[in-house]
Amino acid sequence: MAAFSFNKLVIFGVGLIGGSLARALRERARLSGRVVGVGRSAASVARALELGVIDEAAALDDDAALARALEGADIVLLAAPVAQTQPLLARIAPFLAPTTIVTDAGSTKSDVVAAARAALGARAAQFVPAHPIAGRESSGVDAALPELYVGRNVVLCPQPDNAPEAVERVAAMWRATGANVHCMSEAQHDRVFASVSHLPHVLSFALVDQILDAPDAELKFSFAAGGFRDFTRIAASSPEMWRDVCLANRTALLAELDAYTDVLARFRAAIEASDGAALEAAFARSRVARTEWQERGALKSSGDPAAK
Amino acid sequence: MAAFSFNKLVIFGVGLIGGSLARALRERARLSGRVVGVGRSAASVARALELGVIDEAAALDDDAALARALEGADIVLLAAPVAQTQPLLARIAPFLAPTTIVTDAGSTKSDVVAAARAALGARAAQFVPAHPIAGRESSGVDAALPELYVGRNVVLCPQPDNAPEAVERVAAMWRATGANVHCMSEAQHDRVFASVSHLPHVLSFALVDQILDAPDAELKFSFAAGGFRDFTRIAASSPEMWRDVCLANRTALLAELDAYTDVLARFRAAIEASDGAALEAAFARSRVARTEWQERGALKSSGDPAAK
Structure with a gap:
C-alpha cells in the first residue's frame, strides 16, 4: 500500500x-x-x-x-x-x-x-x-x-x-x-446494496405510506412506539435521493423486491395456516443471524443512527 | 380520577x-x-x-x-x-x-x-x-x-x-x-397494533430471512450498514413471543399484510415504469409524516432503543 x-x-x-x-x-x-x-x-x-x-x-x-x-x-x-x-x-x-x-x-x-x-x-x-x-x-x-x-x-x-x-x-x-x-463488480455492488440498503428504504417508506392511507391513520400513529420508530427511521430520508437510487438501480432492486414478496407470501401462508412451528423457526433463524451480525460488528459504530 | x-x-x-x-x-x-x-x-x-x-x-x-x-x-x-x-x-x-x-x-x-x-x-x-x-x-x-x-x-x-x-x-x-x-375496542386495538407493531416485526424478520437464502448472504451482511441496522433491530426479538402474536392476531395481521403488499405492488410498478414523480411524491409524503410523528413526540423517549 x-x-x-x-x-x-x-x-x-x-x-x-x-x-x-x-x-x-x-x-x-x-x-x-x-x-x-x-x-x-x-x-x-x-x-x-x-x-x-x-x-x-x-x-x-x-x-x-x-x-x-x-x-x-x-x-x-x-x-x-x-x-x-x-x-x-x-x-x-x-x-x-x-x-x-x-x-x-x-x-x-x-x-x-x-x-x-x-x-x-x-x-x-x-x-x-x-x-x-x-x-x-x-x-x-x-x-x-x-x-x-x-x-x-x-x-x-x-x-x-x-x-x-x-x-x-x-x-x-x-x-x-x-x-x-x-x-x-458494479453488478455485484448493485445487487448487494439493493438488498441491504435500497430495499429496506423502499419497505420503510411503504409502511408509512400504508398507514397514511388507513382511515384510522391518526390513531395508528398515536400508538406507534419503539418498533415503528426504528423500522421507519429511514423513511425520513431524502425523497429525491431515494427516487434517483430506485431508478438508477431498478433492475437489481426489482429482483430483490420480488424475492422479498416471495418471502412475505411464505410468511403469510404460515400465519394463515396457523403454522406456529414454521413461523418460530423462521423468526429464530433471523434472530440468530441479526444478533450475530450485530456482534461481529460488521458495522463500525459511527455514533450516528442515520448512517446509511 | x-x-x-x-x-x-x-x-x-x-x-x-x-x-x-x-x-x-x-x-x-x-x-x-x-x-x-x-x-x-x-x-x-x-x-x-x-x-x-x-x-x-x-x-x-x-x-x-x-x-x-x-x-x-x-x-x-x-x-x-x-x-x-x-x-x-x-x-x-x-x-x-x-x-x-x-x-x-x-x-x-x-x-x-x-x-x-x-x-x-x-x-x-x-x-x-x-x-x-x-x-x-x-x-x-x-x-x-x-x-x-x-x-x-x-x-x-x-x-x-x-x-x-x-x-x-x-x-x-x-x-x-x-x-x-x-x-x-379489542378489534380496534388489534388493528392498530397489527399495523404499527406486528406487521413491522414480520417485515423485519422477512428481510433477514431473504438475505439468509441469498447465495451471497455473507457478502450482503458484510456491507449492511445503518439503514439495515435500524430496520432489522426488531428482527432480534423473541421468536416465541412473535409467533404467538402472529397467531393470536392473525385476522388483523393478514389484513395489514395484504394492504402492505398492495402498497409494495404500487411502488414496484412505479419503479418498473421509471415513474420518478410518483416515487418522489410517495417518499416525500412518508418523510413528512414520519418527521412530524417524531416531532410530536408521540413516543416518549424511554432511553431504550428496543422499546416495543
Whole structure:
C-alpha cells in the first residue's frame, strides 16, 4: 500500500460526502495538496470556502473557471446526486487532462459506469467508480466531518480498462481517510446494496405510506412506539435521493423486491395456516443471524443512527 | 380520577412487565399493599422474592398455595405469554372470589377476550383486558424498572359486562405507574397494533430471512450498514413471543399484510415504469409524516432503543 499524496483535488459537489473527504485528507491525514470545490454556481461553494474545507471555489457554468479548476488536477471526485453523473462528466470532458483520475461517490454503480462510458467514450478508462458507505441524517458541507469515513467501507468497481495505478490511487485516497477499501463488480455492488440498503428504504417508506392511507391513520400513529420508530427511521430520508437510487438501480432492486414478496407470501401462508412451528423457526433463524451480525460488528459504530 | 390503593395484588408471571408494575406501585407510587407472585414453579418466582419485587411467592401447580395466594386479592394481573391466558384463567377460576378484578398485559386483545370468556364464563365480567405499550430488549424480573411505564400508553378494552368501577380500578392502577390510559375496542386495538407493531416485526424478520437464502448472504451482511441496522433491530426479538402474536392476531395481521403488499405492488410498478414523480411524491409524503410523528413526540423517549 503506497501512502497517498496529491497536488490538486477537485470536488464537484462539496456537501457532506465531498466536504468530509476534503476534511479527512487535510485534518486527519494532514495532506497539503490544494482542494478546489466546484458547484452549480459560485455561491453554492462559498460556504465550503468560508469553512476552510476547500482552498478555491469555481462555478460549473463558467468555462474559464472550470478549465482553471481542472488544470493540473490529480484527482476529480464527483459527489453530486447520481443522476447528475452523465451531465457532469460531459461538462468536464473538454477540460480533462489525460493524466487526471476521475472517481465518484454514488450509491449505485452500473448506471454510473454506463454514464461514464456515454460521457467520456474511450477516456472512460480514467474513471474509477467508487461508493463510500457512509452518511449522516444531516447533509451539506456544514455536516462534513474529518472522521466520517473512519472504519467505514468504500467499494471500488474497477473497470477492465482502468490502469491498475489509477485504481490504487483512488484506493489509497480512501484509505487515507481511515476507510476500508473493497473491490467488486458494479453488478455485484448493485445487487448487494439493493438488498441491504435500497430495499429496506423502499419497505420503510411503504409502511408509512400504508398507514397514511388507513382511515384510522391518526390513531395508528398515536400508538406507534419503539418498533415503528426504528423500522421507519429511514423513511425520513431524502425523497429525491431515494427516487434517483430506485431508478438508477431498478433492475437489481426489482429482483430483490420480488424475492422479498416471495418471502412475505411464505410468511403469510404460515400465519394463515396457523403454522406456529414454521413461523418460530423462521423468526429464530433471523434472530440468530441479526444478533450475530450485530456482534461481529460488521458495522463500525459511527455514533450516528442515520448512517446509511 | 380516584387515587389508587390496594390490599393485595397477585401477579402471574413476574418478569419484566409484571415486575415493573410491582416496582412502580411500590417504589414510585409508594403504595403499601401486599404483592404476591405466582410462577409455573416456586423456583421461577424465587428471584423476584430475592430482589424484593414481591412479598410472597406461590407455585401455580400447588392448589393450596394458589388458593392462599388468591384469597383476599383486589387485583390479579396476568403477565405471562398471551398463549397461556386461557389455561391460566382456567387454573385460577376455582379460587377466584367474585370481588377480585382480573386484568392482563397481553399484546393482542381479541384472542384474550375470547380466552377469558371460554375460561371464566359468566365471571368473565371480572376480567378487564389491558395492554401496556412498553418493553425492553432485556426480559425477566432483573430487567424490571419502577419507571418503565412513565409517559407510556396503556390501552384498556372494556367489555360490556365489566363494571365501570372495575375498569376504573385497572385504569387507576396504571395511572399510578405514570402511564397514560386509553380505551378502545379489542378489534380496534388489534388493528392498530397489527399495523404499527406486528406487521413491522414480520417485515423485519422477512428481510433477514431473504438475505439468509441469498447465495451471497455473507457478502450482503458484510456491507449492511445503518439503514439495515435500524430496520432489522426488531428482527432480534423473541421468536416465541412473535409467533404467538402472529397467531393470536392473525385476522388483523393478514389484513395489514395484504394492504402492505398492495402498497409494495404500487411502488414496484412505479419503479418498473421509471415513474420518478410518483416515487418522489410517495417518499416525500412518508418523510413528512414520519418527521412530524417524531416531532410530536408521540413516543416518549424511554432511553431504550428496543422499546416495543
